[in-house]
Amino acid sequence: MSQVKVKWVEGKQFVGTDSTSHSLVMSSSEEGTGLKPSDLLLLGLGGCTGVDVISILEKQRQKVTDLEITITGEQEPEPPWTFRRIEIEYLLRGKELKEEAVRRAIQLSEEKYCSVGATISGVAEMVSSLQIVEE
Numbered sequence: 001m002s003q004v005k006v007k008w009v010e011g012k013q014f015v016g017t018d019s020t021s022h023s024l025v026m027s028s029s030e031e032g033t034g035l036k037p038s039d040l041l042l043l044g045l046g047g048c049t050g051v052d053v054i055s056i057l058e059k060q061r062q063k064v065t066d067l068e069i070t071i072t073g074e075q076e077p078e079p080p081w082t083f084r085r086i087e088i089e090y091l092l093r094g095k096e097l098k099e100e101a102v103r104r105a106i107q108l109s110e111e112k113y114c115s116v117g118a119t120i121s122g123v124a125e126m127v128s129s130l131q132i133v134e135e
Contacts, residue, residue, distance in 0.1 A: 016040075038081065041120070042071045048116040049088065052109035053102075060101050065135055066093040073124075086120065088128040097132050106130060 002019045009015055012028040025034030035043070046069045057064050067090065074085040088110075092102055106128060110117055120126065 048114040049109045052113045056105035063095040083124040090130040093133045
């Protein structure tokens with residue numbers, strides 16, 4: 001079981017602390033002093049799938065030198081502004097990366113391992129793309 005805490009600082013600013021005692025500042029977009037909570041959801045998705053993809057590719061002895069994940073979330077125009085579509089773009093750099101291995105790692109993350117993605121996919125349409133750059 002995981003437990004996090006959120007403490008109000010002032011105005012619309014909060015400090016969130018995760019289950020391993022790491023903290024970050026959150027705020028409304030108007031306050032502008034911290035990360036937007038809705039962006040944190042997208043960042044969580046990126047971190048979750050990133051860990052999965054790297055772990056899977058390392059086990060397959062793929063030589064990844066860089067992974068960048070860009071996530072774009074389209075939200076409903078009215079409250080509660082739920083995400084209706086999320087695009088995940090994977091940019092991998094490496095030596096002799098096999099496209100099929102990369103596609104399979106992404107598929108496994110999205111369909112089996114990433115808890116954040118599994119939670120979001122029940123609400124929002126999720127699509128992904130990938131680009132591989134040979135170094």
